Amino acid sequence: MTSDGRMVGRADCTRREFFGAIAGVAGFLSQTVQQSDSQTGQVYDPARAGRSQTPITAADNDKSVQGLEKKLRCSCGCGLDVYTCRTTDFTCTYSPALHKEVVGMLGNGKTPQEVIDAFVAQYGQVALMSPPRRGFNLLGYIVPGIAVTVAAAVLFVVLLRWTRQARAAAPVLTTAPPDATPAELERLQRELDKLPG
Amino acid sequence: MPLLGTLALWLAFLVGLWGAITGFVGGAQGRADLQQSARHATLALLAALAIAVISLEIAIFRHDFSVAYVAGRTSRNLPTFYLWSALYSGQEGSLLFWAAVLSLFAVLAQVLTSRRHRAFLPYVAGVTSLVATFFIGVMLFAPANPFTRLPFTPLDGSGMNPQLQNPGMVFHPPMLYLGYISITIPFAFAIAALLTKKLDTEWMVAVRKWTIVSWLFLSIGLLIGMWWAYVELGWGGYWAWDPVENAALLPWLVMTAFLHSVMVQEKRGMLKKWNLALILGAWVLSIFGTFLTRSGVIASVHSFTESPVGYYFLAFLVAAVAACTVLYVTRLPLLEAEATLESILSREASFLFNNLLLIGLAFSVLWGTLFPIISEAVKGVKITYGVPTFNFVNIPLGLVLLLVTGIGPLIAWRRASTANLKRQFALPVTAGVFALLIFLVAGMRDVGALLAFSFGAFVLGTVFQEFARGARARHRQYGEPTWLAVFQLLSRNRRRYGGYIVHIGIVLLFMGFAGMAFKTETEATLRPGETAELRGRDGHLYSFTHLGISQYNTLNRYVTAALLEVKRDGKAIGRLRTEKRQHVDALGNKTFEPSTEVGIMSGLRVDLYVVLAGLVNGTEQAVFRFTINPLVWWVWFGGFVLVIGGLIVLWPGGPATGGTTPPRSQAGYAVKLEPAQ
Numbered sequence: 001m002t003s004d005g006r007m008v009g010r011a012d013c014t015r016r017e018f019f020g021a022i023a024g025v026a027g028f029l030s031q032t033v034q035q036s037d038s039q040t041g042q043v044y045d046p047a048r049a050g051r052s053q054t055p056i057t058a059a060d061n062d063k064s065v066q067g068l069e070k071k072l073r074c075s076c077g078c079g080l081d082v083y084t085c086r087t088t089d090f091t092c093t094y095s096p097a098l099h100k101e102v103v104g105m106l107g108n109g110k111t112p113q114e115v116i117d118a119f120v121a122q123y124g125q126v127a128l129m130s131p132p133r134r135g136f137n138l139l140g141y142i143v144p145g146i147a148v149t150v151a152a153a154v155l156f157v158v159l160l161r162w163t164r165q166a167r168a169a170a171p172v173l174t175t176a177p178p179d180a181t182p183a184e185l186e187r188l189q190r191e192l193d194k195l196p197g
Numbered sequence: 198m199p200l201l202g203t204l205a206l207w208l209a210f211l212v213g214l215w216g217a218i219t220g221f222v223g224g225a226q227g228r229a230d231l232q233q234s235a236r237h238a239t240l241a242l243l244a245a246l247a248i249a250v251i252s253l254e255i256a257i258f259r260h261d262f263s264v265a266y267v268a269g270r271t272s273r274n275l276p277t278f279y280l281w282s283a284l285y286s287g288q289e290g291s292l293l294f295w296a297a298v299l300s301l302f303a304v305l306a307q308v309l310t311s312r313r314h315r316a317f318l319p320y321v322a323g324v325t326s327l328v329a330t331f332f333i334g335v336m337l338f339a340p341a342n343p344f345t346r347l348p349f350t351p352l353d354g355s356g357m358n359p360q361l362q363n364p365g366m367v368f369h370p371p372m373l374y375l376g377y378i379s380i381t382i383p384f385a386f387a388i389a390a391l392l393t394k395k396l397d398t399e400w401m402v403a404v405r406k407w408t409i410v411s412w413l414f415l416s417i418g419l420l421i422g423m424w425w426a427y428v429e430l431g432w433g434g435y436w437a438w439d440p441v442e443n444a445a446l447l448p449w450l451v452m453t454a455f456l457h458s459v460m461v462q463e464k465r466g467m468l469k470k471w472n473l474a475l476i477l478g479a480w481v482l483s484i485f486g487t488f489l490t491r492s493g494v495i496a497s498v499h500s501f502t503e504s505p506v507g508y509y510f511l512a513f514l515v516a517a518v519a520a521c522t523v524l525y526v527t528r529l530p531l532l533e534a535e536a537t538l539e540s541i542l543s544r545e546a547s548f549l550f551n552n553l554l555l556i557g558l559a560f561s562v563l564w565g566t567l568f569p570i571i572s573e574a575v576k577g578v579k580i581t582y583g584v585p586t587f588n589f590v591n592i593p594l595g596l597v598l599l600l601v602t603g604i605g606p607l608i609a610w611r612r613a614s615t616a617n618l619k620r621q622f623a624l625p626v627t628a629g630v631f632a633l634l635i636f637l638v639a640g641m642r643d644v645g646a647l648l649a650f651s652f653g654a655f656v657l658g659t660v661f662q663e664f665a666r667g668a669r670a671r672h673r674q675y676g677e678p679t680w681l682a683v684f685q686l687l688s689r690n691r692r693r694y695g696g697y698i699v700h701i702g703i704v705l706l707f708m709g710f711a712g713m714a715f716k717t718e719t720e721a722t723l724r725p726g727e728t729a730e731l732r733g734r735d736g737h738l739y740s741f742t743h744l745g746i747s748q749y750n751t752l753n754r755y756v757t758a759a760l761l762e763v764k765r766d767g768k769a770i771g772r773l774r775t776e777k778r779q780h781v782d783a784l785g786n787k788t789f790e791p792s793t794e795v796g797i798m799s800g801l802r803v804d805l806y807v808v809l810a811g812l813v814n815g816t817e818q819a820v821f822r823f824t825i826n827p828l829v830w831w832v833w834f835g836g837f838v839l840v841i842g843g844l845i846v847l848w849p850g851g852p853a854t855g856g857t858t859p860p861r862s863q864a865g866y867a868v869k870l871e872p873a874q
Contacts, residue, residue: 041816041817042816043746043748043757043817048748048756048757049746049757049809049811050777050793052811052812053811055818056720056722070585080437081583084432088793091790124578125581128580129583129584129585131572131581136578137572141589144560144561144564145590145594148557148560148561151553152550155550155553162538163541192617193620
């Protein structure tokens with residue numbers, strides 16, 4: 001399988017593997033086998049490996065299907081989106097069914113938005129991983145940002161007021177200025193600026 | 198043993214009540230006999246709860262399935278390693294664990310607190326005993342007694358949930374609990390300070406290290422939890438904004454804010470009200486998190502089953518918030534600042550903005566966690582506030598916080614001059630801009646990732662500059678070589694430079710998080726000998742050749758394992774194994790649905806993450822999910838660096854980590870120009 005979903009065989013077959021394969025094929029042809037393909041023989045106890053899977057199709061790996069499924073919530077209660085649930089919790093019976101539903105709808109010519117609308121109509125807004133950005137739901141998106149922005153603005157104003165108050169309350173220097181030339185004071189300031197943090 | 202355990206719980210309950218009463222009354226009336234009795238009660242509480250814990254562990258190790266808790270969470274063939282963790286793997290046991298650890302911390306607080314803070318100790322004993330008594334009360338009066346017996350004794354137990362049978366789950370819950378529980382000690386000191394009206398900076402010094410301990414345990418707990426989710430749950434990530442994860446993040450964020458703002462109080466005598474509120478808030482959030490985990494009010498993959506226990510926590514939470522609020526408000530006049538802010542361009546102000554962002558982020562996480570409930574209550578509409586929404590809202594806040602992490606240390610205490618700012622910001626800003634340009638030229642277009650890397654470079658520039666200047670100053674003054682100068686910086690000012698190490702850890706974590714923007718994945722069905730290929734965003738082509746399926750029995754499970762050979766650009770780099778595990782009891786009965794074990798090949802650039810979905814019609818033809826996760830290794834390494842930094846800060850001794858408030862003359866770099874004589 002390539003990165004775009006295409007299956008490939010082993011390209012870098014060594015000489016040993018080549019002759020091994022020849023011998024395998026010869027052995028395969030010479031014996032009476034109960035199975036059509038020796039490379040996909042039955043495992044000892046299939047039940048131990050969980051639910052039987054169906055081979056991956058092009059639709060399973062389709063980026064648009066995956067992208068759409070990442071916007072839809074699985075209804076099994078896991079809190080994951082349909083794509084993540086069906087590729088993670090292989091005991092879940094809901095997400096494969098929802099996946100089939102999505103693929104079916106897209107196959108019937110529905111646009112992604114129509115699929116989303118159909119899910120919302122059938123299951124309610126809870127079927128979406130993100131609530132629609134309108135109405136009351138908008139609060140879910142903007143309240144934290146607004147709260148932080150407003151708090152930052154208030155903090156800025158309060159800090160400005162504190163600093164003004166501090167300056168107003170500071171004692172006025174009535175004694176003589178320090179006995180230093182402007183050049184010396186400037187040099188002192190430069191040295192002070194060099195002090196770490 | 199169950200009888201002994203129940204008796205020990207009742208004894209602990211009565212002793213806890215006694216400790217709470219004598220602590221508060223002794224403190225209020227100044228009666229030395231009651232105060233001493235309260236201190237002794239903390240010891241007796243620890244002894245009684247230790248007996249209860251040992252009783253439960255003995256029941257677990259003896260496979261005493263007449264005890265419902267033991268039968269419900271263990272089986273005869275459960276590996277010994279996980280028998281230990283059965284203590285806290287369920288609702289009832291974790292409550293006992295919580296109460297026992299709290300009683301241990303209560304004793305440590307009494308023993309380790311210096312004589313200078315003795316006045317607080319009766320109240321500290323009172324608060325810790327009261328909280329522990331609440332937990333014991335929940336066990337005894339809610340249906341949460343870990344020693345409840347079954348009407349019959351089953352031959353074998355149900356076993357432990359396979360997802361909990363992972364080393365991460367052995368260490369993640371206790372670390373998280375230790376973090377949660379130890380917050381009670383700073384909280385108890387805060388209540389003691391409020392009750393005694395000794396609200397100067399002294400009490401803060403008494404709790405600072407306890408807060409770092411809590412923060413460190415919570416950090417470790419969160420990180421191990423992330424690691425467990427990554428290696429065990431199989432969805433390819435480590436943070437899903439699950440309500441229970443969020444509940445642990447909330448007190449962590451608040452304590453992080455406190456650990457910054459407490460410096461302002463220590464140096465300048467400011468932010469007393471704010472710091473006190475943060476400590477009270479962190480504890481309230483820890484109880485809120487416990488309520489969320491145990492009430493079933495919000496669906497979570499981590500939570501315990503829905504039970505009435507949640508209502509007990511809700512009642513306790515409401516009562517505690519009310520009591521704290523009343524106490525806090527009545528003491529506000531005593532919490533006036535000793536100094537004023539001189540400039541908005543000062544470290545004090547930058548710490549305030551840092552606090553604003555941390556608390557804003559905590560609010561944002563809380564808001565997202567509760568928004569589905571709010572929506573249902575207000576509009577009657579059920580909604581999902583999922584990962585995309587959390588990311589949309591919180592990533593910008595997180596990025597600004599990362600930027601502020603770099604700005605804070607560059608601004609001087611009290612007042613920063615323009616020249617000082619130019620000099621301080623030159624190198625870090627250059628580093629940030631340089632990183633931004635490099636990644637832009639390299640073709641990166643993801644805005645979030647670009648900002649994360651750029652701000653990260655800015656913060657690293659800040660830290661590097663701080664170390665370089667400090668080391669250069671030592672080199673000039675003492676002639677020390679660079680390595681020794683850096684070591685001396687770390688050892689002589691652990692708090693400051695340990696904090697910078699923590700900042701490095703945070704940067705690495707953010708870089709790891711940003712890497713997830715470049716995740717690639719595909720599914721494939723492979724027969725033995727067939728190969729799937731996937732190109733990573735690091736430019737390499739990875740191929741996975743299915744070598745075959747094997748089945749075998751081990752410990753308490755039947756394993757179906759798939760082996761894959763992995764190549765990068767055609768060159769073999771190793772083999773990966775991913776499994777399906779069918780857990781069974783000692784009689785061979787299946788105990789849970791088959792679980793998945795992920796195959797992970799971890800590297801500095803990418804993690805190769807393979808999941809065996811299952812077999813096709815019971816043959817060796819298998820369905821796999823292949824994921825390439827960039828930079829995940831840096832998340833774990835960043836976490837490690839963060840913990841090391843925290844340990845450096847916490848390490849006892851050293852001139853700068855003493856327990857006294859520095860004299861006012863040392864605050865900042867103020868210079869007084871004496872007038873001419």
